[in-house]
Amino acid sequence: MKTIFKRPEALAETPTHYCPGCTHGVAHRLIAEVLDELGLRERTVGIVPVGCSVLAFNYFNFDCQEASHGRAPAVATGIKRGRPDLIVFTYQGDGDLASIGMAEIVHAANRGEKFTAVFINNAVYGMTGGQMAPTTMPGQVTTTCPAGRDVEQVGYPIRMCELLASLRTPGFVERVAVHQPKYIIKAKRALKKAFQYQADNRCFSFVECLSTCPTNWGLTPLKAVQWVDETMIPYYPVKNFKSPETEGEGDAD
């Protein structure tokens, strides 16, 4: 009998602790499928973050390092510079990457570090219980902006892909979503490209995944999917922002 669906080898046989309707599991699985398909699992090191996915090293079936909050890109830089033969990826949420770790991700991207950064954007701090993130939507209610995000006070949500794509250094930058099958298929394609660029020793690669957090959004899983469609995607366009092939387009110099 032909096997048409199985657990990827790069995913451990362990139940995850994620909430119902959370898309971390989807993102984990896509990474695992891509590493299996590219045959990279045995030389991969994943950098797991501080946040809901802090225990991801239990869910992946390859070597992992646990980074401190925000520093995954620096940890990845250390590994990749010291051992360029390894395949290294970071996995960070929005508070981790776009708030406390802003310096590390921008400089790693700007140096063109040849690792893959996976950015899970669900517009909220998850593990600490739903506080405002740099990516929280205008008017979105969180535990630290109970009246909704006031852009007069704290500015607008940061668009990381747009910010990183503005850097002159070549790279691959794409925003995807992992809340619905049609987006998930494209997300996998983007992740595969990202890891392929790394395997080819080509460039820094960055994939932002628009994700759900029903628990901290106070929505049912179905309503959360709808919220991504109606609130996040209009502000965070799902598309490719930069790739080595299109390098130089639109540059003033």
Added chain:
Amino acid sequence: MAKVLMKGNEAIGEAGIRARGLCYFCYPITPQSEVAEYLSKRMPEAGGVFLQGESEVAVSNMLYGAAGAGVRCWTSSSGPGISLMMEALAYIAAAELPVVIVNIVRCGPGLGGILPSQSDYRQAVKGGGHGDYQCLVYAPASVQEAVDLMPLAFDRAERYRNPVLIIGDGMIGQMMEPVEFKEHKFPPLPPKDWATTGCKGRKPNVVNSLYLDPYAEEKLNLRMVAKYEKMKKEEVRCEEYNTDKPYQALLVAYGTTARICRTAIHKLGEEGIHVALLRPITLFPFPRQRIYELAQKVDWVMSVEMSTGQMVEDVELSVRCEKPVHFFGRTGGVVPAPEEVVEAVKKQLGAGKGGQA
């Protein structure tokens, strides 16, 4: 090999390369930037990694990553930069990673100044970062000793799987002295079978400091304590001066200050006042037992430091508070003159006599 005249910072850079510390991350800060400048030229020649990071925060996490992947790596910095590395240092210690950090100490707190100081003693010896951990801490008193301690630092970092600090006051980094790069031989190191080098042919390795189960965390803490206890038994290093003949007072000083004390002791000797010196080479583990033994022959001990008095507490503990421990120091970047140490010793001897009368 013949001796060469080198600035301390450059000699430390060269010693790092010769000790196969071929992966160096850095961020510029006075008074140690010459280490980075030297290695930016020399590291590519040696086939190693040189990278200037965006901050000391990033640099220290690059060390975490590289060390976790089994790469021998190191950095150098000074006070304010070292403070920024303290977070990562706690993670490095908890994940039991071998990393060497050189601190060419400037005066502080805050931005302080760029002149020599020993005011980072507590930060180095008592923790600095959060949680239950210790670093093995070496304090060279000459450029030659700094060069000799580099290979030892790498060896011990990997043998114990623990961060090692080399604390040189600004003088060690900035002055030029003749140095010889000797061959250092060590017994074979244990294999780094814990490193994240790709899981081909084995179960995945995880470099981690997260233990949500209190019993697991306590187990880690106790395993780390066992390493520190082993260090206390096997790694204490110190040097004695003038302890082989009768002496009226015992000084304890490390680094450049110890050399100033030697000159002061020589001057005192010319006046018929015999004083001995113990120079800790390891600040952790501290040469407690030897200080206790040497203190038996005197009425008091004096800690001499380029700080407002930080090591003095460890000297007090070493003599088990059985004898008075006095302190003399200059700080803020002021280097004490030997004459000042002479005066401090004489004053104390005089006070002692007065007290007895």
